[in-house]
Amino acid sequence: MDQIRYLKMLALLGCGKKSVKISVKDLENELQTSDKTISRNLKILEDDGLIGREITGTGQNIMIRPGGLKLLELEFADYKKIFDAVQTIDIDGTIVSGVGEGKYYISIDGYRKQFEEKLCFQPYPGTLNVRVREYCLPHRKKLKEMPSVKINGFSDGGRTFGEGYCYPSEIRGVSCAIIVPERTHYQEDLLEIIAPVNLRETLDLKDGDDVSVFVGKSACP
Incomplete structure (x- = not known):
């Protein structure tokens, strides 16, 4: 099934903001497919946690859940990348503890000076993971x-x-940058982020908190 097609149609019917009474007939006309197929696919969306449903005697109340909204x-x-000159993406995750290496590497002059010059901020001696x-x-x-922004290697x-490479980003209005060493032992599902402030203290973040990283905003004016 085309999850996006169904989620888009439900969102257009108002299910993205509140629970809305929807009949299969309503969707049958819009999706141009059989009521059995629609009922089966709605069940799949529900089982996947993308929508919530309450079945009633006269139909069903549907609301798109956070996972479904995130897919939209x-x-x-993706479409914005096609039509906008500036690419942006939004990456969601949870705060975790690091291994403490970030503070050491950021304090090295050869890196720190490049961060200041190329990212237009002096990084706090530590990273947010x-x-x-x-x-x-x-x-x-x-x-x-x-x-x-490329951070050049050097000998000392x-x-x-x-x-390595830095990707200018923003978290809750605070400029920052995702840093990706050319060679790294970090897993692909982990982001290491530097900023001019202690992001944990400034944004009151702790392990397990949800956060969105908006990638594509230039750190320099």
Whole structure:
């Protein structure tokens, strides 16, 4: 089934904001398919947690759940990339604890000076780590297609430090950047984020909290 097609139709009928009484006949006319097919597909959407349904004697009340709304938002973001000159994506995840390496690397002059010059902010000595939600993994994989700032590798006292890329972003109005080393042991579903402030304290975040990272906003004016 085409999940997006069904979710889009339900959203146009108002189910994205509240529970709406919907008859299969209403959808049959719009989707041009049989009532049995529609009933089966609505059940699939419900089982997948994308919609909530309350069956009544005269029909059913339907509301799109957060997971369904997020699929529509991701679809919208894809179309927005097509029609907008500036690419943007929104990646959802949860706050997790890091291993403490971020503070060390950010404090190294060869990196810190590049961050200040190329990102237009002096990074707080530490990173915010975000575990990407499963439904946002397709956008996480597209991160390399987004506008980026290259952080050059260098040698310092006989030790070589690798290059990486920063992706200007924003979290709740605070400018930041996702940093991706060229060589990293981090899992693909983990984002490491630097910012001019302690994001945990500034945004009152703790492990397990939900957060959205808006990627594509330039850090420099």
